[in-house]
Amino acid sequence: MPKKLLPILLSVCLFLSACQISSEDEISALQAQIEYLQSELDEMRNAEPTAPTEESPAPSKEPSPTPTPDPTPTPSPDDPPDREVISGVLFNDDMIMVGQNNPSEMYLYSQTPFKWNDTDTVIEMYVHAMKYPDENLLGIDDSQPWSILVRQGETVYPLISQEVVYLGELKYNIWIDSNWGNPSLQEELNILVFWMTGSGTVIYEYTYDELEQGFIKEQIYHSSGSSSIFSPGWSKGSFPYVFDLD
Numbered sequence: 001m002p003k004k005l006l007p008i009l010l011s012v013c014l015f016l017s018a019c020q021i022s023s024e025d026e027i028s029a030l031q032a033q034i035e036y037l038q039s040e041l042d043e044m045r046n047a048e049p050t051a052p053t054e055e056s057p058a059p060s061k062e063p064s065p066t067p068t069p070d071p072t073p074t075p076s077p078d079d080p081p082d083r084e085v086i087s088g089v090l091f092n093d094d095m096i097m098v099g100q101n102n103p104s105e106m107y108l109y110s111q112t113p114f115k116w117n118d119t120d121t122v123i124e125m126y127v128h129a130m131k132y133p134d135e136n137l138l139g140i141d142d143s144q145p146w147s148i149l150v151r152q153g154e155t156v157y158p159l160i161s162q163e164v165v166y167l168g169e170l171k172y173n174i175w176i177d178s179n180w181g182n183p184s185l186q187e188e189l190n191i192l193v194f195w196m197t198g199s200g201t202v203i204y205e206y207t208y209d210e211l212e213q214g215f216i217k218e219q220i221y222h223s224s225g226s227s228s229i230f231s232p233g234w235s236k237g238s239f240p241y242v243f244d245l246d
Contacts (some may be wrong), residue, residue, distance in 0.1 A: 086206070087214035098128040098145050098162060106147060106162075107131065107138055116152075116176060119186050123174060124149045128162075146170045148193060150215070155216050159193060159206050168200025184230045186210055 097103040106126035113122045126147040132138040143166045150157040160170070170193060177188035188208065195202040200223035206215040 048219065083219040085209075085212050085214045086157050086159060086217055087212075088152075088157050091149075091151065091154050091156045095149065095156070095161065096126050097157060098148060104128065106145065109138070112172075112174060114176075116189050119152055121170065122151050122190075122192065124151060125172065126169065127169075128207065142167055150171060150191070159191065159215065159217070165195060165197055168196045170195060191215075 003009070011100045014117040015118040093105075094103075096108075098106055106128045109125050109127045111122055111124045113120065115121065126149075127138070128145045130141065131137070132139060143164050145162040145164050146160060146169075147162050148170065149159070150159060172194070175190050179189070190207040190208075193204045193206065195204070201221070202219065202223070203221035205218050205220045207218075208214070209216050
């Protein structure tokens with residue numbers, strides 16, 4: 001029986017009972033029918049689901065949204081800094097010595113003297129490698145430490161300090177932005193260092209900064225290849241590579 005008809009039927013029964021009842025038996029039968037209809041109505045009401053109230057909303061079945069990952073990568077502790085300041089320090093022999101128990105001296109592979117702000121300046125590049133009995137030949141193996149210093153008197157700026165280069169070598173280039181004859185302006189010194197290795201090439205730029213009183217080091221190029229095919233003056237298939245020191 002439809003739920004909506006029960007209250008109507010119950011009202012009709014009550015109305016008829018008031019109009020047509022003439023005996024106690026009829027009254028008893030009508031009361032029994034009313035109680036039966038009332039019990040069915042109560043059961044139907046109890047079976048109806050309770051609508052959620054504002055205080056306790058029904059739980060949503062929709063899945064919770066997935067958090068969006070941060071697009072900014074977390075730098076690794078092993079990653080080199082994007083910007084580094086290299087200050088001047090007093091020169092000491094430990095800068096060109098390699099090893100702990102029995103340190104050996106690095107060889108001065110090349111040096112370039114020049115004038116910078118009317119001051120005698122020299123850039124020196126050292127390598128720790130095997131020296132041939134000839135005393136004029138230097139053999140470069142598959143890996144060895146290198147150092148590059150900018151020297152003004154006893155003050156040096158260690159651009160590279162005993163860094164190991166694998167299957168390759170270092171080169172550098174120097175240029176100075178002139179003050180065009182104006183002594184009140186400082187000449188800007190710029191140095192490029194090329195790391196040419198078996199896994200590619202990295203170029204660092206070192207620019208002297210008056211405010212920092214040191215060189216600002218920045219990486220300006222890093223090759224995307226995983227293995228170099230050709231590098232002038234270097235062959236991965238022949239070790240050691242020989243430099244003529246004359």
